[in-house]
Amino acid sequence: xxxxxxxxxxxxxxxxxxxxxxxxxxxxxxxxxxxxxxxxxxxxxxxxxxxxxxxxxxxxxxxxxxxxxxxxxxxxxxxxxxxxxxxxxxxxxxxxxxxxxxxxxxxxxxxxx
Amino acid sequence: xxxxxxxxxxxxxxxxxxxxxxxxxxxxxxxxxxxxxxxxxxxxxxxxxxxxxxxxxxxxxxxxxxxxxxxxxxxxxxxxxxxxxxxxxxxxxxxxxxxxxxxxxxxxxxxxx
Numbered sequence: 001x002x003x004x005x006x007x008x009x010x011x012x013x014x015x016x017x018x019x020x021x022x023x024x025x026x027x028x029x030x031x032x033x034x035x036x037x038x039x040x041x042x043x044x045x046x047x048x049x050x051x052x053x054x055x056x057x058x059x060x061x062x063x064x065x066x067x068x069x070x071x072x073x074x075x076x077x078x079x080x081x082x083x084x085x086x087x088x089x090x091x092x093x094x095x096x097x098x099x100x101x102x103x104x105x106x107x108x109x110x111x112x113x
Numbered sequence: 114x115x116x117x118x119x120x121x122x123x124x125x126x127x128x129x130x131x132x133x134x135x136x137x138x139x140x141x142x143x144x145x146x147x148x149x150x151x152x153x154x155x156x157x158x159x160x161x162x163x164x165x166x167x168x169x170x171x172x173x174x175x176x177x178x179x180x181x182x183x184x185x186x187x188x189x190x191x192x193x194x195x196x197x198x199x200x201x202x203x204x205x206x207x208x209x210x211x212x213x214x215x216x217x218x219x220x221x222x223x224x225x226x
Binding site for chain 1 (some may be wrong): 115126127142144148150153154155157158161162163168169205207209210212214215216217218221
């Protein structure tokens with residue numbers, strides 16, 4: 001059974017600081033996704049990583065994938081309050097099949113002034 | 114011009130009642146899903162349908178019955194509601210053979226009293 005673990009589950013940080021969220025998974029896969037969820041809202045797709053070594057950046061967020069280590073990271077640079085949200089990583093075992101994604105428990109990120 | 118839309122967004126009902134949630138997507142996708150998000154924000158897949166065919170049926174009580182009249186619609190009917198059914202139910206869609214990225218609806222918050 002696939003397990004997806006995020007670390008940390010809760011993070012409080014100051015504006016301007018850098019930090020990294022980690023996502024480990026238990027079964028071989030080369031497809032990993034990051035989503036953002038604001039309170040009471042839907043899940044918004046941030047990054048789609050489809051191969052070993054994939055790196056994607058959008059603004060202050062950068063995601064990477066190491067399939068050999070079964071590890072993805074979401075790096076936050078010079079955090080701002082607007083990035084406060086819950087971030088989920090998710091893994092696809094079926095390579096675009098109809099099995100859906102298996103999600104981690106989410107990292108609740110609070111960025112304080 | 115919502116891509117994945119769910120109705121209703123909120124349901125408040127008594128134990129023992131029956132309720133339905135409807136989902137429609139206009140993305141031209143062929144696969145649709147129901148996910149349950151509990152009070153701890155953990156997301157778990159319940160069902161997936163590909164071209165109206167049931168693909169995944171996770172260990173969900175028989176009281177939950179999905180129906181897909183066509184590939185753009187997936188409904189969820191819940192019989193004999195229990196307190197533990199209180200959660201946010203998300204509909205999502207994807208294209209089989211694509212990147213595996215899921216596109217989520219806004220969620221339907223079910224509260225069972």
